[in-house]
Amino acid sequence: xxxxxxxxxxxxxxxxxxxxxxxxxxxxxxxxxxxxxxxxxxxxxxxxxxxxxxxxxxxxxxxxxxxxxxxxxxxxxxxxxxxxxxxxxxxxxxxxxxxxxxxxxxxxxxxxxxxxxxxxxxxxxxxxxxxxxxxxxxxxxxxxxxxxxxxxxxxxxxxxxxxxxxxxxxxxxxxxxxxxxxxxxxxxxxxxxxxxxxxxxxxxxxxxxxxxxxxxxxxxxxxxxxxxxxxxxxxxxxxxxxxxxxxxxxxxxxxxxxxxxxxxxxxxxxxxxxxxxxxxxxxxxxxxxxxxxxxxxxxxxxxxxxxxxxxxxxxxxxxxxxxxxxxxxxxxxxxxxxxxxxxxxxxxxxxxxxxxxx
Amino acid sequence: xxxxxxxxxxxxxxxxxxxxxxxxxxxxxxxxxxxxxxxxxxxxxxxxxxxxxxxxxxxxxxxxxxxxxxxxxxxxxxxxxxxxxxxxxxxxxxxxxxxxxxxxxxxxxxxxxxxxxxxxxxxxxxxxxxxxxxxxxxxxxxxxxxxxxxxxxxxxxxxxxxxxxxxxxxxxxxxxxxxxxxxxxxxxxxxxxxxxxxxxxxxxxxxxxxxxxxxxxxxxxxxxxxxxxxxxxxxxxxxxxxxxxxxxxxxxxxxxxxxxxxxxxxxxxxxxxxxxxxxxxxxxxxxxxxxxxxxxxxxxxxxxxxxxxxxxxxxxxxxxxxxxxxxxxxxxxxxxxxxxxxxxxxxxxxxxxxxxxxxxxxxxxxxxxxxxxxxxxxxxxxxxxxxxxxxxxxxxxxx
Numbered sequence: 001x002x003x004x005x006x007x008x009x010x011x012x013x014x015x016x017x018x019x020x021x022x023x024x025x026x027x028x029x030x031x032x033x034x035x036x037x038x039x040x041x042x043x044x045x046x047x048x049x050x051x052x053x054x055x056x057x058x059x060x061x062x063x064x065x066x067x068x069x070x071x072x073x074x075x076x077x078x079x080x081x082x083x084x085x086x087x088x089x090x091x092x093x094x095x096x097x098x099x100x101x102x103x104x105x106x107x108x109x110x111x112x113x114x115x116x117x118x119x120x121x122x123x124x125x126x127x128x129x130x131x132x133x134x135x136x137x138x139x140x141x142x143x144x145x146x147x148x149x150x151x152x153x154x155x156x157x158x159x160x161x162x163x164x165x166x167x168x169x170x171x172x173x174x175x176x177x178x179x180x181x182x183x184x185x186x187x188x189x190x191x192x193x194x195x196x197x198x199x200x201x202x203x204x205x206x207x208x209x210x211x212x213x214x215x216x217x218x219x220x221x222x223x224x225x226x227x228x229x230x231x232x233x234x235x236x237x238x239x240x241x242x243x244x245x246x247x248x249x250x251x252x253x254x255x256x257x258x259x260x261x262x263x264x265x266x267x268x269x270x271x272x273x274x275x276x277x278x279x280x281x282x283x284x285x286x287x288x289x290x291x292x293x294x295x296x297x298x299x300x301x302x303x304x305x306x307x308x309x310x311x312x313x314x315x316x317x318x319x320x321x322x323x324x325x326x327x328x329x330x331x332x333x334x335x336x337x338x339x340x341x342x343x344x345x346x347x348x349x350x351x352x353x354x355x356x357x358x
Numbered sequence: 359x360x361x362x363x364x365x366x367x368x369x370x371x372x373x374x375x376x377x378x379x380x381x382x383x384x385x386x387x388x389x390x391x392x393x394x395x396x397x398x399x400x401x402x403x404x405x406x407x408x409x410x411x412x413x414x415x416x417x418x419x420x421x422x423x424x425x426x427x428x429x430x431x432x433x434x435x436x437x438x439x440x441x442x443x444x445x446x447x448x449x450x451x452x453x454x455x456x457x458x459x460x461x462x463x464x465x466x467x468x469x470x471x472x473x474x475x476x477x478x479x480x481x482x483x484x485x486x487x488x489x490x491x492x493x494x495x496x497x498x499x500x501x502x503x504x505x506x507x508x509x510x511x512x513x514x515x516x517x518x519x520x521x522x523x524x525x526x527x528x529x530x531x532x533x534x535x536x537x538x539x540x541x542x543x544x545x546x547x548x549x550x551x552x553x554x555x556x557x558x559x560x561x562x563x564x565x566x567x568x569x570x571x572x573x574x575x576x577x578x579x580x581x582x583x584x585x586x587x588x589x590x591x592x593x594x595x596x597x598x599x600x601x602x603x604x605x606x607x608x609x610x611x612x613x614x615x616x617x618x619x620x621x622x623x624x625x626x627x628x629x630x631x632x633x634x635x636x637x638x639x640x641x642x643x644x645x646x647x648x649x650x651x652x653x654x655x656x657x658x659x660x661x662x663x664x665x666x667x668x669x670x671x672x673x674x675x676x677x678x679x680x681x682x683x684x685x686x687x688x689x690x691x692x693x694x695x696x697x698x699x700x701x702x703x704x705x706x707x708x709x710x711x712x713x714x715x716x717x718x719x720x721x722x723x724x725x726x727x728x729x730x731x732x733x734x735x736x737x738x739x740x741x742x743x744x745x746x747x748x749x750x751x752x753x754x755x756x757x
Contacts, residue, residue, distance in 0.1 A: 042371070045363050045721065045754060110371075181725060183744065183751030262726035290391070297684045297726035305721050308371050312688040313724075 042110055048304050052178065053187065060191070061091055061174035063098045070094050071169050073148035077155065083166025085206040086199075087158070090214025091174045092333040093150045093352075097143040099303075099334075100341045107307040146355075147333070153354045154210045154236050160358075161241040165208055171198045175217040181301050189225050192217070196226050206232045208239055210354075212263035212270075212332050220267065235264075237273035237331075245281040248358040251351060257324035258285040259317070259339075259350075260295035261332035271295075274331055274353065281357050288324040296320065300334035314338040318346040329353055366718040373692035379512040383504075383690045386511040389617075390681040394732070396619040403614050410611045411735045413604045414672035417596060418663055421671070424565045424598040425654050431568030435629040436642075438651045439568075441595075448592070448655045449478045452557070455590055455651055458483040460554045463546070463586060465572075465579040466490040467559025468506060468675060469594050469655050471697045472710050475557070487549045489578035491542055498525050504691040505699065506677035507616045512690050546578070556586035556647070560593025561612055561675075562605035563652070567628060570652065571605040573613040575622040583627060589647035591627075595654045596671045602626065608674055615676035615734045658709040666745045669737050670705035679729035679739055685722050693722055701729040705742045713746060720747035 055064035070091050079087075158165055176191030195218075199207070209215040212235070219233040247253075258278070265271040271292045278285050290296040299313030318339055321328040327349040330336050339350035373379065397403045417424060425441065432439040442448035452475060456462060462484050464470065476486045476497065488494040492510035496503060498521045503509035510518070519532040522541060530538050550556075558579055562571045570591055572579045583589045599605050606624065613621030631646030642648050662671050679701035680686050685693055686700035693700050695707030695715050704723065708716035720743050729739040 042364055042367050044367075045751070049751070049755070182721075183748035184755065185748055185752070186755075262724070262728070266727040266731055293731055294391075294682070294728070297724045297728065299684060299724065301724045301726070302685075302722055306367060306370060308374065309685065309688060309722060312374050313684045316687060317684070 040110060043106060045305065048106075049182065049184065052182075052304065053184075056179075056187065056191075060194075061095070062178050063095055063102055065091070065095055065098050067170050069098075069144070070172070072144070073151040074167050074169065077152065077167075079155070079165065079167040079169075081166055081168050081171065081202060083164070084203055085163070085165055085208065086172075086202075086204050087155060087165040087167050088172060088207045088209050088214060088218065089151050089167075090177075090209060090211050090217075091172070092211045092213060093147045093336075094144070096147045096333055096337045096340075097139050099337050101139060103303045103307050103310075103337075104341060106304070107311065110308060147336075150333075150352050150354045151210070153358070156358065157240050157245065157354070158208065158236060160244045161239065163208070163239055168198060168202055168204075171202065173198055175214045177213045177217040177221075178304070180217065180221060182305065188221075192222050192226065196222060196229065196231070199231055204231060206234070208234055208236055210236050211334075212261050212268055213334065216263055216267050235268060235270060235273075237270050237277060240277065242273075242276045242280040245277050245357045247281050247283050247356055251356045253284065254327055254356075255284045255286060255325045256327050256329040256351070256356070257288045257321040258291065259288065259298070259321055259328050259330045259335060260291055260293075261330060261335045262295055262297040264331055265293055265295045269293075277357065278329075278353065283329075283356060285329060286324040288321050288328075290320065298330075298332075298335040298338045300332075300338050303338065310338070311342060314342050315346055318342060318348045318350075322346065322348045327351065329356060360712070360714040361718055363718040363721065366722075369692050370689050370722055373689045376512075376690065376692075378514055378517055379504075379690040380688070382510075382512040382514045383687060385514070386505070386508060387681050387687055390678070393617045393619055394615075394678065397614045403611070406607060406611050406614070407734050410607050410674065411672075413599050413608065414674070414735050417599060418668050418671055421595060421598070421660060421663055424600065425595040427565040428563055428568055428598045429652075429654065431564070431566060432652050433568075435568050436632075436650075437568060437629050438649070440651065440653045442653055442655045442657075445473050445655075445657050448473050448653060448657065449475065451653050452590055452592065453478060453482060455588070456482070456484060456555050460484045461549060461552050462486045462555045462557060463489050463550050463553040463582050464557035465559060465574075465582045466493050466509070467557070467592055468503075468697065469559065469657075470557065470592050471503060472657055473592075473655070475592070487546065487553075489546050489550065489582050490576060491539065491578075494542060494546070495521060498522075502691065502694075502696060503699075505680055506675050506703070508677070550581050550585045553586040555588045555590060556582040556584075557590045557592060558583045560591060560597045560652075562599050562608040563593060563597050563654075564602040564605045565598050565600050567602045568652075569602045569605060569626050569628040571602070571609045572625045572627075573609040573621045573623070574625070575618060577623060580623060580625050583625070584631070584646040587643065587648040589627075589630065589650045591650065591652040593652075593654060594659055595656055596659050596673075598654070611734055612674045612676045615674075615678045615732075617677075617681075658712075662709045666742055667705055667709050669742055670702060670709060670739075672735050672737055673702055673706070674735060676734060678732045678734065682728040682732050684724060684726065684728065689722070693719060695719070702733075702737065702739050704746065705739065708746055713749065716746050717750035720744070720750065723747070 052062040173195045176188040180188040215235045223229040260271050296317050299310040303310040331353045336352050429439040440451050479486050488497045495510040504512040515532040519530040522530050630650040631644040632642040633644040683701045691699040694703050698706040704716050704719050723743045725740045727740050
């Protein structure tokens with residue numbers, strides 16, 4: 001039976017699959033290597049890699065987020081770009097709503113059941129490409145505000161600890177860490193050199209980071225391929241004075257299951273600092289099963305390449321945390337993104353430690 | 359023909375909904391944690407870790423010289439020693455020893471899984487029975503092992519009852535675990551008493567004395583190596599350690615980290631059984647095996663020492679890394695090659711099947727370092743998996 005491209009099947013298939021959030025056609029064959037097995041479409045490595053690299057070429061980050069969006073959190077804070085000590089955000093907290101839109105989109109695409117029309121849809125989809133710009137356009141200010149506020153909060157904490165920081169604004173470039181995680185070392189190293197170049201241009205000597213992945217990139221990975229790397233890199237938990245932190249606002253008095261982000265607890269060995277901050281602030285935290293250096297990863301690192309496996313890991317961990325308390329605390333934008341993305345399924349409310357402390 | 363990334367991705371997505379596997383793996387991982395807590399801070403175990411790490415570091419640098427020394431020692435003990443470079447060499451060596459028309463019993467050995475030894479011997483007209491309970495269950499189900507220590511981790515009790523009903527022709531209560539284990543014991547006892555060949559594995563073997571050390575809870579290894587007149591021992595060349603005491607240390611640590619706070623039996627075998635009790639004249643056998651053969655297998659291990667995979671050759675096969683792995687918790691043994699699964703199972707797949715077999719699997723690793731954190735000899739497992747992934751990605755982007 002001959003297979004024909006069928007306009008009607010394509011349109012309705014896309015709508016069902018993508019909830020109308022990605023209607024744009026790009027015609028650049030990025031889904032050429034995806035495979036349909038009569039019931040669903042799975043993205044191949046090249047589909048994912050090409051999307052990430054194309055985004056990176058356009059915007060210097062893998063989710064295609066614009067620079068204005070990345071710096072919006074700092075509006076009105078008057079942070080200098082010529083300080084020798086800067087806050088390096090790494091962009092990841094700001095990226096959370098965009099990461100979730102991207103991953104949820106891929107998940108929906110991959111879970112589409114297209115029945116016998118599978119191959120027809122596949123053929124047509126492969127000429128449409130995979131464009132997330134409409135999904136991003138659909139994000140509300142509220143989506144973005146929560147996560148931007150987290151970045152501003154770390155400045156407050158540092159300030160109260162007597163540490164003044166600058167911020168490079170448009171000259172802060174994404175660390176490239178996702179490319180390292182996927183084995184795209186040449187892209188990662190190119191990006192790393194660009195980041196370092198900007199530091200040097202602005203006379204930066206000391207960098208304070210706020211998320212585990214960017215910290216690992218700058219502290220542990222950059223020195224491996226940048227011989228002259230001489231910047232001091234500290235995670236905010238190594239710098240903030242535990243004595244000054246207090247719990248605040250509507251989350252005061254809430255009991256939290258304490259989730260250790262895998263990179264923070266193991267590669268950076270900062271689980272003690274995490275607890276010191278919370279203890280001193282009088283937060284009510286409970287240790288779940290598999291905590292501290294035995295922590296169970298949220299599944300984040302494979303969310304682009306295999307979102308269904310990633311989400312399954314997230315849900316499993318969320319259910320473990322729920323056994324300890326109704327809400328969970330994390331200290332990582334990737335953990336925060338993952339647990340909030342499956343919240344409807346698990347009923348576990350998740351907050352970053354930077355939303356709870358002041 | 360190695361699997362493509364999409365082949366593996368599809369299998370990984372499908373395996374998530376295998377509820378029986380998920381239950382078995384979850385129960386195994388949770389109960390492992392409790393046993394791990396009992397040993398991880400014990401001062402003698404902590405001391406043992408640093409000693410065994412030093413032993414394995416030495417092994418990597420001297421692998422060739424050590425296995426040759428072991429072979430010389432074995433011959434001095436009256437043991438026939440063989441070096442098998444490839445899978446095929448190993449199969450032919452054991453095949454010749456066994457012949458055809460025999461009853462063969464065997465204990466658990468991951469190397470024999472790499473070789474597909476059971477199937478090979480069966481195809482040559484022999485009756486072959488696994489004496490390790492977990493291995494027998496997967497033999498009945500015709501599956502690959504789910505884990506290095508617990509091959510039937512993914513088989514919950516209800517499924518065990520089902521398979522025993524099929525094989526033994528009577529009904530079992532899934533909650534009567536002693537009943538099921540008892541039925542297997544009776545079945546295997548008769549095979550052990552009739553068998554002409556017992557094939558066993560190696561946890562560690564002494565280069566100085568040729569002594570083979572194994573550790574177990576079931577007693578199947580000591581029975582399999584002693585009851586049949588011929589004992590054929592098969593192990594990887596990376597199992598050779600300098601002295602007998604070193605070998606016992608490695609075996610004990612594997613027991614502790616494998617989930618046994620007090621491993622039940624440790625066996626040391628330096629040769630076939632014999633006695634000089636009559637006029638000081640040596641007579642073989644006495645009460646145990648009449649002849650002993652040891653086959654040391656390469657199958658990629660020597661080449662591995664020249665790449666980042668060298669780190670993995672220090673592995674003592676405790677399986678702890680797999681039982682803390684989040685990807686393993688949702689996908690079980692699907693995340694693996696033909697023999698080895700999850701965590702350190704990926705570099706082992708690269709060593710024994712070639713890197714292309716491990717490459718698609720590497721993309722499902724979170725690099726969360728749960729494996730590195732628990733490994734008793736501090737192998738950089740996640741870093742090795744990332745190296746495999748990086749090689750694959752770079753090659754893909756070059757195309």
